[in-house]
Amino acid sequence: MSWLPSLHADTPEEGYEIAIKLSRMAVKKTQPDDNARDRMRPDYANNADSLTQVSLVVATNFQTVAKANEYWKT
Numbered sequence: 001m002s003w004l005p006s007l008h009a010d011t012p013e014e015g016y017e018i019a020i021k022l023s024r025m026a027v028k029k030t031q032p033d034d035n036a037r038d039r040m041r042p043d044y045a046n047n048a049d050s051l052t053q054v055s056l057v058v059a060t061n062f063q064t065v066a067k068a069n070e071y072w073k074t
Contacts, residue, residue: 007068015069019062023054 003025009015031037044050
């Protein structure tokens, strides 16, 4: 099974979870070395600017998911 079988979400909350998944997978695919990611995590986990950037990436992905779900209109 694909790690992302669909962008379909029944609710905005489900859509947000998909957006987070998209964001996390982008990091994993960009840096596939688990050990490297683990070594870098403390650097960004304790940096307000890095955390703000993460929020921006998730927000961008959430816009994509929302658009794909026609903003949850029936």
